[in-house]
Amino acid sequence: MRNPSIGQSRRLFAAFLLASLCPFVASLATIPDSSAFTATVFAQDQTIWDGVYTDEQAGRGQRTYEQECAACHLDDLMGDGIAPSLVGSSFFFRWSDLSISDMYTAIRTTMPQGAPASLSPSGYADISAYLLQKNNVPAGDTELPSDTDDLEAIMITEAQ
Ligand code: HEC
Numbered sequence: 001m002r003n004p005s006i007g008q009s010r011r012l013f014a015a016f017l018l019a020s021l022c023p024f025v026a027s028l029a030t031i032p033d034s035s036a037f038t039a040t041v042f043a044q045d046q047t048i049w050d051g052v053y054t055d056e057q058a059g060r061g062q063r064t065y066e067q068e069c070a071a072c073h074l075d076d077l078m079g080d081g082i083a084p085s086l087v088g089s090s091f092f093f094r095w096s097d098l099s100i101s102d103m104y105t106a107i108r109t110t111m112p113q114g115a116p117a118s119l120s121p122s123g124y125a126d127i128s129a130y131l132l133q134k135n136n137v138p139a140g141d142t143e144l145p146s147d148t149d150d151l152e153a154i155m156i157t158e159a160q
Contacts, residue, residue, distance in 0.1 A: 047155045048100065051140015053129035058139065061130030064123050068112045077134050083113075091135050092158040100144065101151035104128050121146035 046052070066075065072083035079085040084094075095103050108124045110116050119127075125146035133139065145151060 045155075046153055047157045048132055048137050049157070050154075051138060052100070052142065052154050053132055053137075053139055053144040054141065055133070055139045057126050057129040057143045058133040059130075061126035061128070061133075064119065065127050065130050068119065069127070072113065077131075086131055087134050091131070092156075095156045096158050098156055099152045100128060100154040100156060101148045103131075103156065104146075104151050105148060125151075 065073075065077075073079050073086055074083075077086040079090075084090055104124055107127065108117055108119075108121075112118065125144045129139075129144045132144075144154075
């Protein structure tokens with residue numbers, strides 16, 4: 001007669017073997033992922049300091065800002081005490097190490113207060129360009145896009 005506990009311990013052993021192999025199998029499975037991850041990191045090497053908007057775009061952004069935002073954030077973007085300042089240390093404290101996409105999306109989904117998402121995607125991109133300009137980030141030859149996948153690749157950093 002077979003001792004049932006032997007069969008049981010074999011099953012246990014097999015289960016243990018499988019479990020201990022799992023991390024190894026998992027690490028094999030993540031190799032293609034890790035190269036995709038590296039590609040993402042490279043794509044995010046671009047920062048706001050690489051000339052990611054144009055002066056003309058920031059000019060359009062300023063006009064839209066004055067119509068849609070200045071009532072609360074004021075003409076100098078310093079805020080009115082309730083609406084926060086959008087320039088200087090408050091800008092970099094809020095957005096550093098995030099992407100332009102994070103900032104663009106936060107603005108588009110919450111501002112103007114009371115009428116979020118009421119501007120066109122390019123209107124929000126223009127305002128984002130204006131915010132960069134007012135934070136002394138230099139302009140370049142290409143406009144800031146309004147596609148969030150493209151904006152995701154541009155990181156906000158405090159220093160160059
Ligand atoms: C009616 C007043 C009002 C208007 C108009 C307005 N804001 Fe605001 N804004 C606020 C207030 C109040 C806050 C702080 C509370 C909050 O984040 O909702 C704020 C917060 C913000 C923030 C910080 C959000 C965050 O996640 O930290 C940004 C950026 C901003 N506004 C940009 C804009 C822009 C750009 C416009 C124009 C398209 C605009 N606001 C229009 C009142 C306003």
